Amino acid sequence: MTSASDLRSGKTDRDENFPVASWIIHPRHRALILSFYNFVRTADDIADHASLGADEKLRYLDVLEAELLGKGDTQKEAVSLRQALAERSMAPRHALDVLVAFRMDVTKLRYENWDEVIHYCRYSAMPVGRFMLDVHGESTATWAASDALCAGLQINNHLQDCGKDYKNLNRVYLPRDALAASAATVEMLGEAKSQPALLQCLHALAARTETLLNESKSLNAEVKDFRLGLDIAVIQAFADKIVGMLKVRDPLSERVHLSPLELLGYTFGGVAGEIIRRAMGRRPLTRPAAGA
Incomplete structure (x- = not known):
């Protein structure tokens, strides 16, 4: 058997949508x-x-x-x-x-509904946040907010890569019922630009993901480790910016990733905001869900 290392894609921690073992930690x-x-x-x-x-x-x-x-x-x-x-x-x-x-x-190449996607996130994304919390000795009481953040990050990634996942792997994380509600089809993911029905579906899923991310806003205040709190604030800033792009852009034909300059800006903005918040003893701001 070939070593698993030989099967690596070449992607590293520098290529992720969120910082991995960053200088903050x-x-x-x-x-x-x-x-x-x-x-x-x-x-x-x-x-x-x-x-x-x-x-x-x-x-x-x-x-x-x-x-x-x-x-x-x-x-x-x-x-x-x-x-x-x-x-x-x-x-x-x-x-x-x-x-x-x-x-x-x-x-499993298809998902029937939102609950099935969240079940996938329970194993694909939530354990990553729970691991980070365990490494820092945090309470399991922080897991609920962490799970929401990690699931939001995962679904952001699903929406960003929906065309590539379909074309390269025949894998679709967009729920069938969400596609049907917008009169969209899986095959539309193979096109160079989203048809209106698919774009409506993608934007609705992004809005639902934003609501999920809003449920994680308490996490950086719940953790005791100062550096981890800073790291979470940065990740939250990245996630919020990306989901904002996904609510208005077409991931099949437009850029929905942060540029290096944006990554730098949101890193320092997240760090500064969390330092100020902790210094003043404020709770994180929770934004109302879209349409509320």
Whole structure:
């Protein structure tokens, strides 16, 4: 069996929609976070691999899981994470959860409704936030707001990449009932520009995602770790800007990603805003949902 490392797409933590082990996070946590990221990125790249068959993908994911649990030493990402977790006496529960999502990516190509998408996010995105909170010793009471933020980030990504996911992987995360409500079809995702029906569907899903992100606004105030609070504020700023673009733009034909300058600006804006908020003891502002 080829090493899972050889199946990596080349995407790194620098290519994500959110900062991974950024300079904001305390240095003592970065090695563990990067080990977790590299494990997750490797599994994600396996699930999305263009030339591997479904059975091969599932076999690689099984090997990563087995070695994460100590049954072998051939896959460096699994071994590295296993060792990093052991050093902190942490269980691999969150890494095991994300493997559930990547197996779903291999076997499930369509989603019937919003609840099915959120169920996917429960395994693809929410464990990442929960892992970060555990690394920083935060209470599980913070999980609800974190889950909302992580699900919002995941669905933002689904909307950004909806055309690419369909064309390259025949995978559609847009709920069937949402498409039907707008009289849109899956096949419209293969076009260079969204037809009005599809654009209506995409904008409605973005608005629903904005409501979800609004449920996460308390998170940076709920966490005790100052640096983590700053990091969350930055991620929230990124997510809010992206969902704002998705509410008015066409991801099939327009840019819906942040430029390097925008990333820099929202990073410093998020940091400054959170420092001021903590200094003044204010709760985060919660914006009303669209149409409220």
